[in-house]
Each structure stands twice: as structure tokens, then as C-alpha cells.
Amino acid sequence: MLDVIRDVQSETGSVSEEAIVQIAAAMNVSQVDVEGVVTFYHFFSKSPVGKYSVYLNNSAVSFMKGCAAIAKAFEQEAGCAFGKTTADGNIGLFYTSCIGMNDQEPAAIINDVVFTNLTVEKVKEIVAGMKAGKSAKDLVKQFGDGQNQSELVKSMVNNNIHKKGLVLFAPFEAGSAVKKVATMTPDAVVEEMKVSNVRGRGGAGFPTGMKWDFTRKSEGPKRYIVCNADEGEPGTFKDRVILTEMPQMLFEGMAVGGYAIGADEGLLYLRAEYMYLKNYLENVLEKMRKNNQLGKDIAGKKGFNFDIKIQMGAGAYVCGEESALIESAEGKRGQPRNRPPFPAQVGFMGKPTSVNNVETFCCAARIVLEGGAWFAAMGTLQSKGTKLLSVSGDCKKPGIYEIEFGTTVKTLLEECGAMDAVAVQIGGPSGTCIGKKDFGRRICYDDLATGGSIIVMGPKTDILQVVHNFMEFFVEESCGWCVPCRAGNKILTERLEKIMHGKGSATDLTELESWCAIVKSMSRCGLGQTSPNPILTTIQNFRELYEAKIQKGKDYVSEFDFAAAVKESCAVANRKPLSEGH
Amino acid sequence: MSKPVVATASLAGCFGCHMSVLDIDDRILQLIDLVEFNKSPVDDIKTFTKTCDIGIIEGGCCNSENVENLKEFRKHCKILISLGECAIMGGLPAMRNGIPVKECMEEAYYNCPTIDKNDPKIMPNDDELPMILDRVYPLHEIVKIDYYLPGCPPRADLIWEALVALITGKELSLPYEVLKFD
Amino acid sequence: MADITLTIDGKTCKAKPGQSIVDAAKENGIYIPVLCNYEGLKPAGTCRICTVRVGGRFMAACTTPVGEGMIVESGTPDIEDMRKAIVEMLFVEGNHMCPCCEKSGNCELQALGYRYQMLVPRFPYLWPASQVDASTPKIFLDKNRCVQCLRCVRGAVTPDGKHVFGLLNRGDRTAIAIDHALASKMTDEMAQKAMDSCPVGAILRKEVGYVVPIGMRKFDSKPIGSDIGQ
Numbered sequence: 001m002l003d004v005i006r007d008v009q010s011e012t013g014s015v016s017e018e019a020i021v022q023i024a025a026a027m028n029v030s031q032v033d034v035e036g037v038v039t040f041y042h043f044f045s046k047s048p049v050g051k052y053s054v055y056l057n058n059s060a061v062s063f064m065k066g067c068a069a070i071a072k073a074f075e076q077e078a079g080c081a082f083g084k085t086t087a088d089g090n091i092g093l094f095y096t097s098c099i100g101m102n103d104q105e106p107a108a109i110i111n112d113v114v115f116t117n118l119t120v121e122k123v124k125e126i127v128a129g130m131k132a133g134k135s136a137k138d139l140v141k142q143f144g145d146g147q148n149q150s151e152l153v154k155s156m157v158n159n160n161i162h163k164k165g166l167v168l169f170a171p172f173e174a175g176s177a178v179k180k181v182a183t184m185t186p187d188a189v190v191e192e193m194k195v196s197n198v199r200g201r202g203g204a205g206f207p208t209g210m211k212w213d214f215t216r217k218s219e220g221p222k223r224y225i226v227c228n229a230d231e232g233e234p235g236t237f238k239d240r241v242i243l244t245e246m247p248q249m250l251f252e253g254m255a256v257g258g259y260a261i262g263a264d265e266g267l268l269y270l271r272a273e274y275m276y277l278k279n280y281l282e283n284v285l286e287k288m289r290k291n292n293q294l295g296k297d298i299a300g301k302k303g304f305n306f307d308i309k310i311q312m313g314a315g316a317y318v319c320g321e322e323s324a325l326i327e328s329a330e331g332k333r334g335q336p337r338n339r340p341p342f343p344a345q346v347g348f349m350g351k352p353t354s355v356n357n358v359e360t361f362c363c364a365a366r367i368v369l370e371g372g373a374w375f376a377a378m379g380t381l382q383s384k385g386t387k388l389l390s391v392s393g394d395c396k397k398p399g400i401y402e403i404e405f406g407t408t409v410k411t412l413l414e415e416c417g418a419m420d421a422v423a424v425q426i427g428g429p430s431g432t433c434i435g436k437k438d439f440g441r442r443i444c445y446d447d448l449a450t451g452g453s454i455i456v457m458g459p460k461t462d463i464l465q466v467v468h469n470f471m472e473f474f475v476e477e478s479c480g481w482c483v484p485c486r487a488g489n490k491i492l493t494e495r496l497e498k499i500m501h502g503k504g505s506a507t508d509l510t511e512l513e514s515w516c517a518i519v520k521s522m523s524r525c526g527l528g529q530t531s532p533n534p535i536l537t538t539i540q541n542f543r544e545l546y547e548a549k550i551q552k553g554k555d556y557v558s559e560f561d562f563a564a565a566v567k568e569s570c571a572v573a574n575r576k577p578l579s580e581g582h
Numbered sequence: 583m584s585k586p587v588v589a590t591a592s593l594a595g596c597f598g599c600h601m602s603v604l605d606i607d608d609r610i611l612q613l614i615d616l617v618e619f620n621k622s623p624v625d626d627i628k629t630f631t632k633t634c635d636i637g638i639i640e641g642g643c644c645n646s647e648n649v650e651n652l653k654e655f656r657k658h659c660k661i662l663i664s665l666g667e668c669a670i671m672g673g674l675p676a677m678r679n680g681i682p683v684k685e686c687m688e689e690a691y692y693n694c695p696t697i698d699k700n701d702p703k704i705m706p707n708d709d710e711l712p713m714i715l716d717r718v719y720p721l722h723e724i725v726k727i728d729y730y731l732p733g734c735p736p737r738a739d740l741i742w743e744a745l746v747a748l749i750t751g752k753e754l755s756l757p758y759e760v761l762k763f764d
Numbered sequence: 765m766a767d768i769t770l771t772i773d774g775k776t777c778k779a780k781p782g783q784s785i786v787d788a789a790k791e792n793g794i795y796i797p798v799l800c801n802y803e804g805l806k807p808a809g810t811c812r813i814c815t816v817r818v819g820g821r822f823m824a825a826c827t828t829p830v831g832e833g834m835i836v837e838s839g840t841p842d843i844e845d846m847r848k849a850i851v852e853m854l855f856v857e858g859n860h861m862c863p864c865c866e867k868s869g870n871c872e873l874q875a876l877g878y879r880y881q882m883l884v885p886r887f888p889y890l891w892p893a894s895q896v897d898a899s900t901p902k903i904f905l906d907k908n909r910c911v912q913c914l915r916c917v918r919g920a921v922t923p924d925g926k927h928v929f930g931l932l933n934r935g936d937r938t939a940i941a942i943d944h945a946l947a948s949k950m951t952d953e954m955a956q957k958a959m960d961s962c963p964v965g966a967i968l969r970k971e972v973g974y975v976v977p978i979g980m981r982k983f984d985s986k987p988i989g990s991d992i993g994q
Contacts, residue, residue, distance in 0.1 A: 032930030032943035480938025487857040556726035569714035575707035734863035763862035
């Protein structure tokens with residue numbers, strides 16, 4: 001259903017009531033179910049989004065890099081406000097959560113084409129081009145580095161790879177991993193994964209060998225391999241670079257997974273923001289089929305059948321959660337499932353499914369080639385191998401760093417040119433915000449875990465503003481299923497605002513902290529279980545910022561604003577508002 | 583020892599909570615023995631004449647006068663109690679909270695079926711009239727409230743038990759039958 | 765299959781394999797509060813009020829099956845306080861005007877408020893601007909009161925398997941909606957069933973109302989859960 005809705009959206013600029021009626025009839029479901037899917041995803045809209053729909057990233061780093069001025073420029077040039085479409089229906093302006101371009105912000109997506117490092121000048125050119133009726137693709141003047149220049153990508157996106165390690169960015173010979181795996185038994189592949197002790201690179205860190213073992217042992221005539229390429233954690237863009245530079249290795253890693261668990265179908269769930277890579281990736285798949293690296297009897301091995309299909313997402317952070325991703329891939333609202341059963345038992349289309357991260361599959365391909373022991377020789381006790389980090393924010397060299405697990409934050413900050421860092425957000429909003437005293441800590445599952453997002457905050461960045469941005473993100477991206485996440489995050493944000501506006505008391509701060517604990521404990525999935533972290537970890541590590549905002553010596557402060565409260569009624573009655581007490 | 587002094591008021595309420603106070607029946611005689619009333623519709627004292635121990639307020643704040651009254655109470659009372667749903671969460675008047683003030687006022691003065699003739703359309707705007715707030719506020723959004731007694735109205739027994747507990751320092755027990763939101 | 769033995773708050777309980785912790789507790793005379801859970805419907809785990817702690821981890825007792833030797837903590841002060849917090853979140857998330865709600869006295873959210881002796885929610889009221897959808901012939905859908913338990917979504921299904929109610933949007937804008945095409949064909953029985961399954965006053969039948977007098981309503985004198993046990 002997602003594909004159908006996506007087609008309607010891109011062809012007609014909206015999914016209208018009539019379209020919903022037609023889709024419902026064609027798919028034999030109720031209209032309200034279709035509407036439910038349409039309204040769940042950010043890139044679907046019931047009302048027209050314009051011939052050109054501009055989605056400007058409003059993540060914290062985008063604001064650090066001047067998003068506010070860019071937004072203003074868009075509004076001025078286009079002649080409409082954000083959230084609206086111009087009167088002639090030509091241009092629509094919208095905000096969107098992190099689009100995976102944090103190292104080249106401010107950035108926006110216009111009709112699936114990515115525009116990075118935006119300046120007021122560039123905005124003027126872009127809007128003029130849109131008014132002149134040029135296609136979005138034709139508005140791209142320069143192309144980025146590496147494969148971004150290739151014929152099928154032709155994008156201005158940059159890879160910004162600053163550090164290459166041995167696992168992901170070492171040379172990879174096309175076909176080598178499937179050839180090697182064809183000489184092994186599936187048992188041996190799983191065993192090798194276990195020896196390597198590779199853990200899920202998406203952030204949760206579940207041992208991959210174990211996951212494959214569970215999935216393989218689940219009963220059923222069919223199993224699936226799913227690649228989670230929905231990196232939505234603000235500040236993460238490492239998978240985008242893998243998809244651009246190492247797709248061959250990724251797809252072979254998926255084939256390795258398929259071989260290990262006994263799946264002949266794989267699904268790449270690609271976030272909508274990376275639509276610009278789709279044709280390019282399809283082309284890689286096509287070549288692989290021709291070269292007997294995908295398809296039937298891969299690498300000449302009888303019965304080694306595996307093929308990959310690309311499923312586009314439609315804009316929803318929560319779909320990075322594996323069961324939500326499966327729901328979405330099945331064409332439904334991307335709401336996480338209750339567990340048990342786990343996807344390894346009941347996954348895509350009800351079949352045992354292993355969902356792994358882009359980087360994890362690449363690790364798998366490398367492990368098959370070099371051996372589990374080789375892999376396990378790198379890293380720390382609990383975290384083997386290397387980790388790809390997406391570094392952004394207040395640093396001189398934002399971009400991609402492949403580090404060995406166990407590297408200290410300090411070392412990383414030196415490498416990326418962020419010696420004046422005051423705070424570092426490890427693992428994105430759902431991770432941890434640490435201060436200088438913790439810069440000696442190590443990046444690994446045993447200490448500071450991360451799915452790859454590292455956001456550096458320098459002395460000029462307002463940390464509480466960043467926290468607020470993260471909370472707004474969670475309020476927007478909660479799937480809305482469970483109460484503590486849906487209502488809780490909203491409540492936490494309200495209370496945070498009260499404190500930020502100087503209307504907080506010590507009681508408010510204490511309560512805020514205890515409410516965070518409630519949301520974490522009671523929420524259904526990882527989103528709500530981690531969404532209070534921006535507040536919690538900054539209260540822990542930057543308490544003085546909150547203390548400076550609250551009114552000292554009071555146990556109660558009201559937010560009530562008398563003048564604001566009477567303003568509207570006085571205007572309606574055409575009377576002059578009196579000040580309080582008169 | 584002098585008797586505790588009690589003040590009461592109804593803001594954006596219907597006086598139903600006050601009626602419920604009277605509904606303690608013959609215990610009202612004990613109440614008069616127990617406490618002294620100051621500013622309250624019960625004895626019709628219009629202004630505070632001394633500091634009170636307990637202030638009891640029904641109704642939320644829907645206009646500027648309510649806010650002033652509430653703040654007066656906070657200033658003069660050591661303990662402030664939100665009595666009833668309106669005081670606690672705005673109650674029925676707060677049903678307007680999702681509707682723009684303009685729409686509410688135009689409905690009230692121009693368009694509602696009981697308006698016979700208002701031509702030319704006049705919106706009352708004398709300075710003597712209280713100014714309408716953008717929404718109805720529960721009391722604790724404006725001043726600190728010490729205790730809450732829910733109900734619409736709060737059951738007489740709840741009011742009685744709460745007052746006795748406050749005055750005598752005994753722990754308040756809340757039997758199931760007395761704690762209700764309707 | 766053989767019975768499973770587990771303990772809930774120190775009490776040894778017998779349960780059937782595959783049974784949820786909530787149901788097992790119920791059969792053993794232990795009340796774990798529920799709001800979204802409803803007999804005959806697949807558990808959804810939306811409200812989280814049945815959250816228990818097993819092995820130090822929090823989980824919803826309605827969606828978690830019993831396991832042999834499981835040690836379940838349910839009625840501890842910290843869990844009970846978080847359950848109360850859930851009730852309070854729901855009260856501030858919607859516009860719950862108990863005094864003018866037809867469901868008052870029969871409302872499960874309100875009953876949980878009574879059970880947890882909620883005098884005022886600890887959280888700030890959010891005052892959402894919600895609507896009443898009265899456009900269908902048989903029912904009112906008052907979104908001010910909806911707790912998004914999804915009972916109606918799960919329960920109201922046409923004979924050919926279509927959902928009469930659905931969920932729209934996401935995040936704090938998530939809301940229940942009714943399928944207007946299907947609702948126009950709703951029978952009185954279906955409407956009554958939808959209303960009965962709604963724990964609050966979000967789904968009400970048109971042209972009937974206030975059937976049970978005050979004093980005789982479900983939760984006027986007996987707390988929710990008192991038919992089960994502690």
C-alpha cells in the first residue's frame with residue numbers, strides 16, 4: 001500500500017479524499033485505514049504540498065548552522081509561510097526531521113532532490129528556478145564527492161569520509177563475499193558471526209550471530225532478511241555513505257545473511273529521504289544479478305538463491321524500530337509490534353525475519369572474508385570491530401569516521417577539530433549528553449553506546465535549546481500508540497518550556513526528573529524508553545543550566561500571563577486592556 | 583485557643599459547591615462551633631478583615647475579576663483549597679477552552695438564539711466589567727493550591743471530613759463513596 | 765500442556781501456557797488494573813497501566829505471556845504510583861469533563877481515578893482542541909474523551925473484515941476516527957457494542973442516554989477491580 005500511496009502522492013501532489021476512497025476500494029480495506037496510513041507518514045499529505053515541495057530539515061544541528069535564516073529566506077522568496085503552499089499551488093514549504101545530512105546543514109529535500117549547505121543566496125537561486133518551472137534536479141549545480149557524481153546519483157551530497165578503517169572502508173572486491181560464503185555451511189557462517197561477536201550497529205547492540213541463529217531455528221517454510229536503512233536518529237548519516245560508496249558490500253552482506261538463516265528474499269527498507277539513491281541502488285542490484293551475485297544459484301552454488309527488493313519508507317523515525325519497520329514494509333502504519341513474538345519468530349508477512357542494520361551487513365560480509373577471529377581482535381571486550389560514526393555540529397571536520405571500538409571521545413574530538421567542545425551528544429537524542437569531565441570515556445557498548453550519531457556542541461550552542469529541539473522531535477515522531485510516550489513526551493516538553501521561560505521552581509525541576517523516569521519505565525518501545533534522555537542526561541551533566549533558569553527560593557511559580565490572557569477578549573470587545581489589579 | 587478562621591468564594595462556578603457545604607445538614611451547627619467565618623457568601627462579609635487559616639474556593643478563573651479574587655485569597659489565607667471540579671480543572675466553563683474567545687463572545691452577544699435584537703451589534707465593553715480570559719484556568723495554574731477536593735459538587739461528607747481533618751490535624755480518610763468526579 | 769507456576773507479588777499462582785499475566789493474575793484473584801485490555805480482543809498494550817516488573821524489566825502484563833518460574837511484581841508502591849501517573853496523563857491529555865459526561869459512573873478511566881484516589885493530576889492540563897464527530901447516523905464520537913485504547917478499532921469490524929474505526933496521524937496528534945462509509949451502515953446492535961466496548965464516553969449512541977440512574981451505575985459504590993480481588 002505504501003508504494004501505491006507514494007505514487008499517488010508524487011503524481012498528484014497529495015492523497016486526496018477521492019484518492020483515499022479509490023485506494024480503499026482497490027485494496028479492499030476501509031477508507032479510515034488508508035487515511036490512517038496516509039496521515040502517519042511525513043511525506044504523505046491529504047492536502048496539496050505544491051508542485052515543488054520543500055522539506056527543510058529543522059534538526060538541532062540544522063539550527064546550529066543557520067536554519068532560521070534559511071527558513072526566512074525561503075518564506076520571503078517563495079511568498080508563503082512554512083506549513084503552507086503558495087496561492088498558485090507552485091511551492092509548498094515544510095519542516096522535516098533530520099534528513100541524514102547533518103554534516104552539510106542546512107539542507108532540504110525538494111521533490112526527492114537533496115540540497116545541502118544552503119545559503120540565502122542559494123535559496124534565492126533555487127526559488128527563482130522553481131518559479132521558472134525548472135525541474136528540481138536541474139537546480140543542482142555542483143555534485144558531491146565519490147559516487148555522488150555518478151550518472152545515476154548526480155547529487156550535491158558529500159560523503160565527507162575523514163577516517164577509513166579496516167572493516168567498512170577497506171577495499172572490497174565485488175563478488176568475494178558471496179563466493180566465499182558459498183564454500184561454507186550456513187552453520188559455519190552463523191558460527192563465524194558468533195566468534196566475531198559482532199553486535200547490531202543500529203544502536204541496540206544485539207549480537208548478530210545470535211539473532212541469525214534464532215531466526216534460522218524458527219519453524220517455517222520461508223524466512224526473510226531485512227536491511228534497516230531507515231537511519232532516522234538525528235545526527236546519523238553513516239548508512240547514507242555506505243549506501244553511496246559500498247552498496248555492493250552491503251548487498252553481499254545481506255546475501256550472506258540470507259544464506260545463513262535460509263532466506264531467499266531480502267528487503268532493503270530505504271528511508272524516503274534517500275530516494276535520490278534508489279535508481280543507483282537498483283542498478284547495483286541489477287548488475288549483481290547479471291554477475292551471479294544475486295538471483296539463482298549464486299556463485300555457482302546450487303540452491304543458493306537470494307534476491308533483494310527495495311522498499312521505500314515515507315518519513316517516520318519510529319520505523320527504525322525493527323517491528324515498526326516490518327509493519328511499514330507491509331504497508332501499514334509504522335507502529336511497533338508487541339513482543340513476544342519477536343521478528344525472529346513472526347516477522348515480515350508473518351515469517352521469521354532477521355532485521356539488521358546497513359553497517360551490520362557490511363560487517364558480516366567482511367567477517368566472512370577475514371574470519372570472526374580477525375574481527376574480534378579489534379575493539380574492546382564487549383564491542384568488537386570498528387564503528388562508523390557520523391560526526392556533526394560544532395566541529396571543523398564534520399563527516400564520517402570509522403573508528404576502532406574503545407576510542408575515547410577526546411581522541412575523536414581532536415580528530416574532528418572540536419577542541420572547544422562543551423558537550424557531546426553520543427548516540428543522538430535518544431543517547432547521552434556528556435560534558436567535559438566525561439570526554440575521557442570510550443565509545444563502545446560497554447561504556448558510551450551509539451548507533452553512530454555524534455553531535456558536538458561548542459561554547460556558543462545553547463544546550464537547553466538543543467534539548468528542546470530533541471524533545472519536539474520525539475513529540476512529533478512518537479507513533480502515538482502508547483500513553484506514556486504520546487502524552488508523556490508532550491508533558492515533559494511543556495514542563496521543560498516552563499523552566500526555559502524562567503517560570504520554573506525547584507519543584508518543577510524535581511518533578512521533571514521524576515516524570516522522565518515514568519515515561520522511560522512505562523513506554524512500549526525503545527522510542528519512549530529513551531526519549532526522556534535529552535532531559536535526564538543534561539540534568540545529570542549540566543544541572544547548572546537548569547538551576548540558572550529556575551526562580552530561587554520558591555516552591556511554586558505560575559506561568560499565568562495576565563496581559564496575554566485578556567488581550568484577545570479586549571480586542572474583540574474593542575476595549576483597552578487594564579493592567580492586573582485595576 | 584481562638585477558632586480557625588475560614589473564608590470562601592465562588593469564582594467561575596455555580597455555587598453548587600457552596601450548596602454542598604450546606605448539605606452537611608445539622609453538622610453545620612458543629613461547624614459554626616469549630617470555625618469562624620470571614621469573607622464568605624455564608625456570612626456575607628465582603629472583604630477580608632483578618633488573616634484566615636483556611637480559604638475555600640469553588641470555580642475556576644474565567645475573567646480578570648476571578649484572578650484578582652483568587653490572588654486576594656492567596657494573600658490572606660494560610661491554606662487554600664480548590665473545591666470542586668471547576669476549581670480543579672475548569673469544569674464545565676472550561677468546555678470553551680478549545681474555542682476561540684472571539685467565537686464565544688460573538689455567540690454570547692450576537693448570535694445565540696436567546697438574543698432577540700442586538701442591532702447595531704454591541705459588545706459590552708465598559709471598564710467596570712471584568713475582562714474575559716483567553717480560557718478558563720484551574721486555580722492551581724495561577725496560584726499555589728494546598729489541597730484539592732474533587733466532585734461536582736464534592737460530597738458534603740468529603741467537605742466535612744476534610745475540614746475536620748484540617749482543623750483537628752487528624753489524617754483524612756477518603757471512603758470510596760465520597761471521592762467522585764461528578 | 766502442563767500448568768505454569770509463577771509468583772505475583774509473592775503469591776504462588778498457576779496459569780496456562782500462553783496465558784497473559786493479566787489473565788493469570790485474574791484467575792488467581794489478583795487484580796492488575798487494565799484500561800485498553802478487553803475481553804475477546806487481542807491485547808494491544810496501548811495504555812500501559814498494567815505494567816509489571818519481571819526480572820527488573822517493566823512490561824505490559826496484558827501482552828506478556830506467563831513463563832515458568834516467572835517472578836512478577838505488580839502492586840509495589842513505585843509501580844502503583846506510575847499507574848496512577850498513567851491515569852493522570854490521560855486526564856490531562858484529553859478534555860475530561862466528568863460532570864457532563866454520560867459515561868460518568870460507568871467510565872473505566874474515572875473508576876481508575878477513584879481507585880488511585882486522584883485528587884488532581886500531577887501534570888499540567890494540555891487542553892487539546894478536539895472535536896466531536898456527530899456526522900454518522902448512530903453514534904457520537906467525542907475525541908475530547910478518547911483514551912485511544914483501540915478497543916473500537918480492534919472490535920468494530922464488518923463481516924468482510926473492514927475496520928469501522930481507525931487511527932489517524934501520529935505523535936501527540938494521534939486520534940481515533942470513524943470510517944464514514946461504513947458507519948452509515950452501522951446497525952443499532954453494532955453501535956451499542958461499540959459504545960459498550962468504549963471504556964470512556966468517547967463513543968455514545970444517539971437517541972438514547974442516561975439509562976442507568978445515579979447511584980446504580982457500575983462504579984458508584986464499588987471500586988473497579990473489586991470483583992477480582994486485591
